[in-house]
Amino acid sequence: NAGVMQNPRHLVRRRGQEARLRCSPMKGHSHVYWYRQLPEEGLKFMVYLQKENIIDESGMPKERFSAEFPKEGPSILRIQQVVRGDSAAYFCASSPLTIVQGQNTDTQYFGPGTRLTVL
């Protein structure tokens, strides 16, 4: 069972450009979460999505950031007009809708992250 996949692993953008980060959840998982991690800090929750629905976006900045999880394809975190302060590691996690093979519904499994650098 492949883990959570994220791409690209590293992304460099200039100020004002757009960044698109992709996340494919583990097989059988229908909940996706995005987190941001600044150097030497813990992860900060951004948004929680199920297929075609945003469940909780309380951690998302009000402007420039958006997320989607379409019926088909990966979840996308989109950052428009990036600024230097957006430089961080962005992690995606997924969890199952129901208990599958002993997995608890709340357990979130993380991907390797996308490291965004804004020049």
Next chain:
Amino acid sequence: GESVGLHLPTLSVQEGDNSIINCAYSNSASDYFIWYKQESGKGPQFIIDIRSNMDKRQGQRVTVLLNKTVKHLSLQIAATQPGDSAVYFCAESLYSGGGADGLTFGKGTHLIIQP
């Protein structure tokens, strides 16, 4: 909002000794707690979790203790090995019953294993 915090930013232990990493949480409504291990350049790796209706849970070489009275969580690692070197995060969430919530993470404890 309330957040999870950690007592020590760095913990250095001898290889083979037991390690104890502590965590204080402030949201008394939190129902679910998790420990993650993060190695440099990688995503957090699930170690062990515990629900608020338990006070202890054991895994392979790891034990999580939960003291709801003082809102304290700890991770015990037995016979630490060089591969245990990493940053350890505790995280909490509210159990919504029908699904899951965004996790609130602490800042992390860097565990260093001395040879």
